[in-house]
Amino acid sequence: xxxxxxxxxxxxxxxxxxxxxxxxxxxxxxxxxxxxxxxxxxxxxxxxxxxxxxxxxxxxxxxxxxxxxxxxxxxxxxxxxxxxxxxxxxxxxxxxxxxxxxxxxxxxx
Amino acid sequence: xxxxxxxxxxxxxxxxxxxxxxxxxxxxxxxxxxxxxxxxxxxxxxxxxxxxxxxxxxxxxxxxxxxxxxxxxxxxxxxxxxxxxxxxxxxxxxxxxxxxxxxxxxxxxxxxxxxxxxxxxxxxxxxxxxxxxxxxxxxxxxxxxxxxxxxxxxxxxxxxxxxxxxxxxxxxxxxxxxxxxxxxxxxxxxxxxxxxxxxxxxxxxxxxxxxxxxxxxxxxxxxxxxxxxxxxxxxxxxxxxxxxxxxxxxxxxxxxxxxxxxxxxxxxxxxxxxxxxxxxxxxxxxxxxxxxxxxxxxxxxxxxxxxxxxxxxxxxxxxxxxxxxxxxxxxxxxxxxxxxxxxxxxxxxxxxxxxxxxxxxxxxxxxxxxxxxxxxxxxxxxxxxxxxxxxxxxxxxxxxxxxxxxxxxxxxxxxxxxxxxxxxx
Numbered sequence: 001x002x003x004x005x006x007x008x009x010x011x012x013x014x015x016x017x018x019x020x021x022x023x024x025x026x027x028x029x030x031x032x033x034x035x036x037x038x039x040x041x042x043x044x045x046x047x048x049x050x051x052x053x054x055x056x057x058x059x060x061x062x063x064x065x066x067x068x069x070x071x072x073x074x075x076x077x078x079x080x081x082x083x084x085x086x087x088x089x090x091x092x093x094x095x096x097x098x099x100x101x102x103x104x105x106x107x108x109x
Numbered sequence: 110x111x112x113x114x115x116x117x118x119x120x121x122x123x124x125x126x127x128x129x130x131x132x133x134x135x136x137x138x139x140x141x142x143x144x145x146x147x148x149x150x151x152x153x154x155x156x157x158x159x160x161x162x163x164x165x166x167x168x169x170x171x172x173x174x175x176x177x178x179x180x181x182x183x184x185x186x187x188x189x190x191x192x193x194x195x196x197x198x199x200x201x202x203x204x205x206x207x208x209x210x211x212x213x214x215x216x217x218x219x220x221x222x223x224x225x226x227x228x229x230x231x232x233x234x235x236x237x238x239x240x241x242x243x244x245x246x247x248x249x250x251x252x253x254x255x256x257x258x259x260x261x262x263x264x265x266x267x268x269x270x271x272x273x274x275x276x277x278x279x280x281x282x283x284x285x286x287x288x289x290x291x292x293x294x295x296x297x298x299x300x301x302x303x304x305x306x307x308x309x310x311x312x313x314x315x316x317x318x319x320x321x322x323x324x325x326x327x328x329x330x331x332x333x334x335x336x337x338x339x340x341x342x343x344x345x346x347x348x349x350x351x352x353x354x355x356x357x358x359x360x361x362x363x364x365x366x367x368x369x370x371x372x373x374x375x376x377x378x379x380x381x382x383x384x385x386x387x388x389x390x391x392x393x394x395x396x397x398x399x400x401x402x403x404x405x406x407x408x409x410x411x412x413x414x415x416x417x418x419x420x421x422x423x424x425x426x427x428x429x430x431x432x433x434x435x436x437x438x439x440x441x442x443x444x445x446x447x448x449x450x451x452x453x454x455x456x457x458x459x460x461x462x463x464x465x466x467x468x469x470x471x472x473x474x475x476x477x478x479x480x481x482x483x484x485x486x487x488x489x490x491x492x493x494x495x496x497x498x499x500x501x502x503x504x505x506x507x508x509x510x511x512x513x514x515x516x517x518x519x520x521x522x523x524x525x526x527x528x529x530x531x532x533x534x
């Protein structure tokens with residue numbers, strides 16, 4: 001079972017305590033944007049076979065949203081971090097680089 | 110079971126006379142059902158993915174359009190993906206017109222598929238009922254029943270008493286969600302999932318097509334905006350047209366070709382119980398509590414539920430989803446509470462935003478995609494192959510595929526079955 005550590009309350013929460021929330025670090029496009037950008041934002045979500053960054057909510061705990069770095073081929077979790085960030089913390093990126101050299105995800109690497 | 114080992118053998122029709130003949134000579138005369146040749150240097154068309162949809166595409170390319178210089182590449186084994194991992198339900202009771210058209214085409218092709226392929230796919234039109242367990246569902250399914258009448262799909266909304274008659278093992282007075290009625294499609298049912306893949310494979314091989322297993326595509330080559338070929342683990346292969354029919358890995362292949370698809374890949378699980386005596390001769394789907402069940406010809410109760418909630422390529426799901434599914438079904442079918450579950454497995458399903466498939470041209474010339482069937486692809490195999498073959502042969506979609514373009518999300522022309530069904534379907 002998938003276990004994530006909530007970065008706010010520190011609980012090692014298993015999956016039944018959490019609600020998945022899809023892709024992390026979304027840049028939102030709305031009225032006035034190009035159709036293509038709006039379509040990308042709404043429908044063309046990242047679907048990598050490998051490293052992925054996602055939103056989770058500690059639904060049956062503190063209730064807060066946080067972000068996680070997870071591999072979709074091994075389900076290995078490389079870390080969790082608060083949602084008030086625009087990119088993953090360097091220590092998580094370094095940890096991923098240690099095991100997945102050359103990884104990229106959108107503009108991050 | 111026929112094993113796919115190299116070398117052609119004489120093609121023999123399966124028939125009652127063939128069985129009698131072989132019975133008289135210790136069954137020594139059965140030939141391989143399909144050949145496993147090495148790839149040629151060039152094909153008119155390559156299909157990536159030898160699951161049901163890929164093989165059906167190849168079959169109808171040959172049968173309907175006369176394109177037979179075709180290779181079907183499969184990174185694993187034939188029918189080893191979602192074709193071998195589903196709960197085999199066949200129905201066409203969809204709300205939206207484009208969906209009803211392609212799923213009904215598919216269901217009607219299933220009716221004659223055993224004869225068409227000369228391979229027993231064990232299509233069993235035993236009837237499918239979708240339970241209405243809330244007032245909202247009653248209204249939704251009545252609306253679907255009316256829509257189906259206009260579309261020429263044979264369904265009706267039935268009373269709880271009729272549900273009980275059709276499926277006596279059901280508790281229609283359940284404490285949480287009593288059964289308030291059901292959408293009943295008497296012509297729906299099940300088929301043998303492996304046989305569908307094997308039957309198409311045998312028919313493709315007979316037409317001279319090459320089914321190449323354990324051959325993973327590693328790169329897609331293009332020149333001046335058109336596809337020229339693929340790199341595989343068995344070498345370089347050129348092609349004039351490329352069909353990508355790989356379900357859960359659609360995004361990976363699209364990435365190789367340099368475009369993105371509105372797809373996310375999730376794990377969907379299913380399980381079967383120990384075999385028991387016949388107790389249920391219809392397929393029951395309960396979308397509010399989210400579980401569905403039928404009984405296989407071996408006597409196993411075949412059970413499915415919803416997808417996991419996060420992206421996943423592992424073909425393994427989370428245990429608590431199975432627990433939720435089984436909990437819901439035990440309430441609806443109290444007699445299964447002591448059954449032991451024999452096997453459980455997962456497949457990777459390709460989900461689109463409107464829960465409808467994509468059968469489409471792509472930004473790269475002569476590359477076509479058939480994906481996004483999500484949690485309900487098995488029922489669509491013949492119709493999907495039919496529509497995809499037409500698209501690949503003519504370069505433009507026919508009436509069945511016309512609405513299922515990958516650009517519909519930008520245009521806002523959804524074929525919104527997620528709202529219609531209330532759940533993934």
